[in-house]
Amino acid sequence: MDLNFTLEARCPETEARLGRFRTTHNEVETPQFMPVGTVGSVKSLDPRDLTDLGATVILGNTYHLGIRPGVPTLEALGGMHTMAAWPRSILTDSGGFQILSLTNLRKITEEGVQFRNHIDGGLLDLTPELSLRIQAAIGSDIAMVLDHLAPSNSPRAVVEEAMGRTTRWALRSLAARTRPDQALFAIVQGGVDLELRQRHVEELCAHPFDGFAVGGLAVGESIPQMYETLAFTAPKLPVDKPRYLMGVGTPQDLVEGVARGIDLFDCVMPTRNARKGGLFVDGGRRKINLNNARFKDDRGPLDPTCTCYTCRTFSAGYLRHLLVAKELLVYRLLSIHNLHIYLELMRNLRAALREGRFAAFRREWWAGVPAKG
Amino acid sequence: MDLNFTLEARCPETEARLGRFRTTHNEVETPQFMPVGTVGSVKSLDPRDLTDLGATVILGNTYHLGIRPGVPTLEALGGMHTMAAWPRSILTDSGGFQILSLTNLRKITEEGVQFRNHIDGGLLDLTPELSLRIQAAIGSDIAMVLDHLAPSNSPRAVVEEAMGRTTRWALRSLAARTRPDQALFAIVQGGVDLELRQRHVEELCAHPFDGFAVGGLAVGESIPQMYETLAFTAPKLPVDKPRYLMGVGTPQDLVEGVARGIDLFDCVMPTRNARKGGLFVDGGRRKINLNNARFKDDRGPLDPTCTCYTCRTFSAGYLRHLLVAKELLVYRLLSIHNLHIYLELMRNLRAALREGRFAAFRREWWAGVPAKG
Numbered sequence: 001m002d003l004n005f006t007l008e009a010r011c012p013e014t015e016a017r018l019g020r021f022r023t024t025h026n027e028v029e030t031p032q033f034m035p036v037g038t039v040g041s042v043k044s045l046d047p048r049d050l051t052d053l054g055a056t057v058i059l060g061n062t063y064h065l066g067i068r069p070g071v072p073t074l075e076a077l078g079g080m081h082t083m084a085a086w087p088r089s090i091l092t093d094s095g096g097f098q099i100l101s102l103t104n105l106r107k108i109t110e111e112g113v114q115f116r117n118h119i120d121g122g123l124l125d126l127t128p129e130l131s132l133r134i135q136a137a138i139g140s141d142i143a144m145v146l147d148h149l150a151p152s153n154s155p156r157a158v159v160e161e162a163m164g165r166t167t168r169w170a171l172r173s174l175a176a177r178t179r180p181d182q183a184l185f186a187i188v189q190g191g192v193d194l195e196l197r198q199r200h201v202e203e204l205c206a207h208p209f210d211g212f213a214v215g216g217l218a219v220g221e222s223i224p225q226m227y228e229t230l231a232f233t234a235p236k237l238p239v240d241k242p243r244y245l246m247g248v249g250t251p252q253d254l255v256e257g258v259a260r261g262i263d264l265f266d267c268v269m270p271t272r273n274a275r276k277g278g279l280f281v282d283g284g285r286r287k288i289n290l291n292n293a294r295f296k297d298d299r300g301p302l303d304p305t306c307t308c309y310t311c312r313t314f315s316a317g318y319l320r321h322l323l324v325a326k327e328l329l330v331y332r333l334l335s336i337h338n339l340h341i342y343l344e345l346m347r348n349l350r351a352a353l354r355e356g357r358f359a360a361f362r363r364e365w366w367a368g369v370p371a372k373g
Numbered sequence: 374m375d376l377n378f379t380l381e382a383r384c385p386e387t388e389a390r391l392g393r394f395r396t397t398h399n400e401v402e403t404p405q406f407m408p409v410g411t412v413g414s415v416k417s418l419d420p421r422d423l424t425d426l427g428a429t430v431i432l433g434n435t436y437h438l439g440i441r442p443g444v445p446t447l448e449a450l451g452g453m454h455t456m457a458a459w460p461r462s463i464l465t466d467s468g469g470f471q472i473l474s475l476t477n478l479r480k481i482t483e484e485g486v487q488f489r490n491h492i493d494g495g496l497l498d499l500t501p502e503l504s505l506r507i508q509a510a511i512g513s514d515i516a517m518v519l520d521h522l523a524p525s526n527s528p529r530a531v532v533e534e535a536m537g538r539t540t541r542w543a544l545r546s547l548a549a550r551t552r553p554d555q556a557l558f559a560i561v562q563g564g565v566d567l568e569l570r571q572r573h574v575e576e577l578c579a580h581p582f583d584g585f586a587v588g589g590l591a592v593g594e595s596i597p598q599m600y601e602t603l604a605f606t607a608p609k610l611p612v613d614k615p616r617y618l619m620g621v622g623t624p625q626d627l628v629e630g631v632a633r634g635i636d637l638f639d640c641v642m643p644t645r646n647a648r649k650g651g652l653f654v655d656g657g658r659r660k661i662n663l664n665n666a667r668f669k670d671d672r673g674p675l676d677p678t679c680t681c682y683t684c685r686t687f688s689a690g691y692l693r694h695l696l697v698a699k700e701l702l703v704y705r706l707l708s709i710h711n712l713h714i715y716l717e718l719m720r721n722l723r724a725a726l727r728e729g730r731f732a733a734f735r736r737e738w739w740a741g742v743p744a745k746g
Contacts, residue, residue: 068698
């Protein structure tokens, strides 16, 4: 499905761009951050929390949902929008990343990936076609092709082979599409080898995908390597399609990703950190550890500059007490805070682009980031 | 502090009564159920959830809050109303019950109770005066006296000794009061020995307590024994003061407690059961186990007769999926459901009393309870 991606502004000094696209569920403004709803809920948050936060797309994990509850139950329950009572858009990954990170991988063949799942050890063959079938049952607005991600320190021949397979799997995915209401994004691989990235962009962009992701980053390479690869790759993608940087990242990565031409991001970082007491503050420029004893008697908000429900309602001292006592409520309250920081940063980036002051915003934002010690 | 408890209706066929009282925070209609906010939050729920549910009083645990975060932090953070952003009433227990159930109890003397706490094993002497000091730091609207609860199978002499001590500690508590905005309730002990109950009621009711609790029930005796003791004891308490049945119970216990003249109840049952998938349905008449595979593909609500947020929004199949996957969101959604069942039952009991049809409501309610089998 064509998302009718339209560009509304471009920064003259960087590759940053302001745009919007439409799914059958809603209109999505870009650049945008997508909270991760791994197994069918953004951990601890209900759909009202997410709409209050201004989230417009959430992510579902094909690997997790395909194993549990599985396709028959997904279909019986009407797909993820109905299940999770989520009225806005959903993007699903293809399952490839979780297979590498979570499972006992058996083998990768031209046909697909064979692995034992992390729930009950069951053997599964995931093919590009099955991945799309699960994504169809989830009913996501945007599906991703199954890709073959080579570890970032792999020899060139291995990266090249994975790249070629990713292209062939992407073309099989195009052919296997069943839902006219579902967009399909391809994934550019090639590691940190710019020549391979160039070649893969050319291979994939010759085909009618509805958007393109930059894959294989934030998997072990250095931050300068990631930024360099991104700066090289993103601007070569079609200007009239959304560009998605998968699994990234810190607030700094969002600002720099946007500057390099990225429109969509997802990451578990804000929610996963929140559950451990790692809170982004000051517009995402700094991080604090709420477990620290200095917050014990702190009657002020955990971030005086923040306007989220948590900061408007509760003291840092109370939140720290709940965290230390492992009280269930705290995971939701801290997740609300961190997601607010991320989504507010994206709103600020979009406003800066709209008003032609992105480069200035970026400079001023970085000026408030403390030097690493 | 006098709560200005006023009776508005009495059932001519039972001891049930409709009333209301006022704290400095709000007006509380009785009979009323109080959700338990053990360590400073009703597990998984925020204050909006609780006001949406119609809760008007929540309970705080003096034992838990006194150990962590402790009096200095409670005072620094402004007490539990400010910490938890809870604008309505709070009742605190005295800590006596948790000392028996959770700690390594060292000794009980006339002075107080010595024990090692369950968090870091620290040694603490809890006296009636210290319990009130912690309750003053929490800032509850209603405080309870420290009592000595003898196990329900104790010899008569042991129950008698505990009773005498409870009276003496209650009088020390009266003398140790510091907050003019805090009511103080005494606790009637005496096990299932009706003569001892009679005697303890007479001892305590001679003193200016603001309300009276029936303690020492639901601690091992049979349900008929509990109901008999309650039927004997509750009507002997002053008619113009609230009567509180501590730590009870099932929806059946609420209906029967009200019929025997009880005004206030608290219990962890709705929230603790919810977190394990034990859901009360059909107005509290039945309980289901959401872990059961029969809910796997169930697209309907978990309770078709329920109007709570969870039942209006999500399918039983989705909730079961979240429960099986141990997703954090589910604990809040199921707690909302069970507390709605409890608080709605209390609303229905009050409406029946107001409209002079309590006895009929009780009969009809029980007619829908399935026979045990």
